[in-house]
Amino acid sequence: MRQIAVLGMPNTGKSTFFNRLTGSHAHIGNWPGITVDLMMAEVKLGDELAEVIDLPGIYDLRGFSEDEAVVRCFLEKTPLNLVLIILNTTQIDRQIILPLQVKQLGLPAVVLLNMADEANRFGVQVEPDLLAQRLGMPVLPISAKYGMGYHGAIATITASLQQHDNLVQVAELEERLLNDRQLANDLAVILDGAVQMPLKLSDQWTSRLDRILLHPVLGLPIFFAAMYLIFQAIYAVGTPMQEWLGNGLDWFKSSALEPFLAPLPTFIKGFLIDGLYEGIGTVAAFLPVIFLFFLCMAVVEDSGYLSRSAFLMDALMERLGLDGRSFVMSLMGFGCNVPAILGTRVMRSPGLRMLSMLVIPFSLCSARLNVFMFMSTALFTAEQSPKVLFSLYLFSFAAALLTAAVFKGKFPSQEPLVLELPPYRFPTIKQMLIRAWCEVKHFWIWSRKFIIFGVIAIWLLNNLPTNVPAASAQTLSGMIGQAIQPLFAPLGINPQLTVALFFGFIAKEIVLGGLAVIYGQPEDGDLANAIAHQIDWVQAYSFMLFTLLYVPCLSTIAVLKSESKSLKFALLSVGWSLGLAWLASFFFYQGARLLGF
Amino acid sequence: MSTTHLANLKPGQSATILSLDIETGLQHRFCALGLRCGQEILMLRRGWMKGPLHLRVGMTEVMLRRCDARQISITGIGKAA
Ligand SMILES: Nc1nc2c(ncn2[C@@H]2O[C@H](COP(=O)(O)OP(=O)(O)OP(=O)(O)O)[C@@H](O)[C@H]2O)c(=O)[nH]1
Numbered sequence: 001m002r003q004i005a006v007l008g009m010p011n012t013g014k015s016t017f018f019n020r021l022t023g024s025h026a027h028i029g030n031w032p033g034i035t036v037d038l039m040m041a042e043v044k045l046g047d048e049l050a051e052v053i054d055l056p057g058i059y060d061l062r063g064f065s066e067d068e069a070v071v072r073c074f075l076e077k078t079p080l081n082l083v084l085i086i087l088n089t090t091q092i093d094r095q096i097i098l099p100l101q102v103k104q105l106g107l108p109a110v111v112l113l114n115m116a117d118e119a120n121r122f123g124v125q126v127e128p129d130l131l132a133q134r135l136g137m138p139v140l141p142i143s144a145k146y147g148m149g150y151h152g153a154i155a156t157i158t159a160s161l162q163q164h165d166n167l168v169q170v171a172e173l174e175e176r177l178l179n180d181r182q183l184a185n186d187l188a189v190i191l192d193g194a195v196q197m198p199l200k201l202s203d204q205w206t207s208r209l210d211r212i213l214l215h216p217v218l219g220l221p222i223f224f225a226a227m228y229l230i231f232q233a234i235y236a237v238g239t240p241m242q243e244w245l246g247n248g249l250d251w252f253k254s255s256a257l258e259p260f261l262a263p264l265p266t267f268i269k270g271f272l273i274d275g276l277y278e279g280i281g282t283v284a285a286f287l288p289v290i291f292l293f294f295l296c297m298a299v300v301e302d303s304g305y306l307s308r309s310a311f312l313m314d315a316l317m318e319r320l321g322l323d324g325r326s327f328v329m330s331l332m333g334f335g336c337n338v339p340a341i342l343g344t345r346v347m348r349s350p351g352l353r354m355l356s357m358l359v360i361p362f363s364l365c366s367a368r369l370n371v372f373m374f375m376s377t378a379l380f381t382a383e384q385s386p387k388v389l390f391s392l393y394l395f396s397f398a399a400a401l402l403t404a405a406v407f408k409g410k411f412p413s414q415e416p417l418v419l420e421l422p423p424y425r426f427p428t429i430k431q432m433l434i435r436a437w438c439e440v441k442h443f444w445i446w447s448r449k450f451i452i453f454g455v456i457a458i459w460l461l462n463n464l465p466t467n468v469p470a471a472s473a474q475t476l477s478g479m480i481g482q483a484i485q486p487l488f489a490p491l492g493i494n495p496q497l498t499v500a501l502f503f504g505f506i507a508k509e510i511v512l513g514g515l516a517v518i519y520g521q522p523e524d525g526d527l528a529n530a531i532a533h534q535i536d537w538v539q540a541y542s543f544m545l546f547t548l549l550y551v552p553c554l555s556t557i558a559v560l561k562s563e564s565k566s567l568k569f570a571l572l573s574v575g576w577s578l579g580l581a582w583l584a585s586f587f588f589y590q591g592a593r594l595l596g597f
Numbered sequence: 598m599s600t601t602h603l604a605n606l607k608p609g610q611s612a613t614i615l616s617l618d619i620e621t622g623l624q625h626r627f628c629a630l631g632l633r634c635g636q637e638i639l640m641l642r643r644g645w646m647k648g649p650l651h652l653r654v655g656m657t658e659v660m661l662r663r664c665d666a667r668q669i670s671i672t673g674i675g676k677a678a
């Protein structure tokens with residue numbers, strides 16, 4: 001099989017091209033450093049089968065950060081037939097150094113001048129043929145996003161692949177590269193006459209928007225207002241959808257499932273309906289919320305506003321020992337903590353990376369959002385519950401800030417920050433739908449796996465031994481709950497909830513499914529009511545605080561360990577978040593009770 | 598011609614980069630972003646509360662912290678075209 005690597009500077013559209021070429025769904029976003037690991041897919045080019053590898057962005061083949069190291073290591077270890085170099089045409093004035101370096105290494109390459117649409121709009125003119133002649137490799141303008149020039153590019157790539165049927169590998173990358181002075185000279189010679197840049201950048205839209213969005217006084221308020229609006233929109237549209245779906249699933253249960261399973265023994269029937277169906281159904285009802293959430297996330301990530309938020313927050317982050325990029329990763333963590341932690345690979349200083357990784361798990365991820373949406377709609381009025389939810393987002397921020405302030409001395413860093421601010425963009429409808437759909441699929445497959453396990457475990461614990469009342473103190477879960485009660489009673493968290501938290505260690509989806517199982521026992525079947533009968537809002541809020549702050553899930557811990565390459569660090573993160581969760585819940589619960597609530 | 602460092606540039610002013618006093622590894626990164634000797638650089642805005650600087654070099658806009666901008670000396674300050 002032929003090996004093709006997609007190489008380019010960050011944020012030039014490598015993953016967009018890779019997706020178009022192979023039909024994959026690699027994560028795309030208007031932020032340098034979305035891809036931080038290799039992604040592979042097979043595709044047929046001509047009559048050859050080829051393996052295409054999407055690489056993280058690399059600024060310079062002599063680069064030094066973790067994501068760049070991935071690329072260098074890949075290039076040194078993997079023999080290739082062809083390298084596709086993706087450049088952002090509008091920035092060809094600086095990005096041309098990459099094809100120069102590749103040429104120096106003697107790798108066969110095709111240069112794709114991406115974002116031809118933007119180049120047109122901004123008035124950048126390039127003569128591909130002249131460039132091709134000077135570089136000694138094919139050069140083609142394309143737009144990976146909209147498809148212009150794509151077929152021509154594929155034809156050229158296929159032809160080049162046929163010419164280069166031998167694999168080429170580069171050893172000792174470093175020694176073979178030009179020094180800066182030579183590079184600057186070559187660059188000027190190559191570009192001269194082949195590229196015409198407008199005297200002034202003519203992306204008026206970006207300049208105008210920046211004047212407002214990066215305004216010294218209004219910038220931050222606008223940012224938080226925008227986040228609040230997005231949250232409101234997701235809540236306003238998502239909750240009714242979740243209720244409809246939940247009601248539909250309930251209806252199916254009472255009108256089809258229960259009559260159908262009626263002949264079965266009570267124990268088995270209870271397990272299937274109150275255990276599996278109730279647990280999975282409760283989580284499944286949140287799929288529309290997940291979909292909406294990531295639809296919004298796709299717009300935010302592709303807009304270029306992430307980099308702006310880095311600009312706006314950097315001053316504050318600097319005082320906390322972090323930088324603007326840490327803030328952006330925390331924002332991404334609101335979707336899922338795992339890719340956000342991987343995203344810190346763009347940071348070079350270990351101190352900064354570690355501190356960021358310590359902070360990210362406090363971002364209220366979409367799995368936790370489901371638990372909170374569920375509990376807050378159960379225990380608060382329709383008016384209060386969005387406010388309750390929003391307060392949890394504020395707690396999430398506060399915990400992150402506190403963590404940074406506490407540990408900043410332990411993880412010092414002096415990393416200079418230089419970050420690109422790309423033009424504002426908007427995703428295509430297709431990009432948005434694909435993103436949301438992939439996340440829903442992932443959530444569904446993933447949560448099903450865990451929930452089935454978690455639900456079975458919790459249900460059995462709740463119903464064994466069979467000769468005692470379900471979910472009572474005599475059941476296994478009652479006993480476990482009682483055993484750790486001394487720790488959780490001061491937080492107002494009862495034995496059943498303790499068991500849910502216990503399993504929530506694995507994944508937060510289990511907390512939701514577990515709640516459904518724990519409280520799904522009463523005859524009327526309305527889970528939300530059942531919870532409201534057994535605990536009051538102070539207990540519920542204390543439970544939510546604990547859920548927010550303690551370990552997000554096992555995968556997060558695993559990634560923390562593998563990225564920091566230190567078990568000690570992962571344990572520190574677990575210990576700190578558990579301690580913080582306990583203290584926060586304790587002070588909240590005892591405080592509220594003291595005040596007479 | 599007078600020289601100073603980049604952090605002193607006011608919004609709307611442009612200048613030419615004279616030298617970058619930073620370690621080699623970082624120089625590659627700066628160079629890849631277009632921050633090279635001899636390049637014309639324009640200050641777009643300065644962040645709030647001693648926040649970062651928003652600059653344009655060629656066709657690329659970047660943000661840079663003030664402390665790092667002090668390591669970049671510039672010359673030929675003028676109004677942007
Ligand atoms: N206008 C325009 N935008 C594009 C084009 N190709 C990609 N983009 C946008 O450019 C941004 C970056 O795209 P990605 O595919 O994530 O870039 P990447 O090179 O994989 O980035 P990293 O993985 O971060 O290195 C996204 O906002 C894309 O929508 C194009 O041809 N035209």
Ligand SMILES: [Mg+2]
Nearest residue numbers: 014015034035
């Ligand atoms: Mg990518």
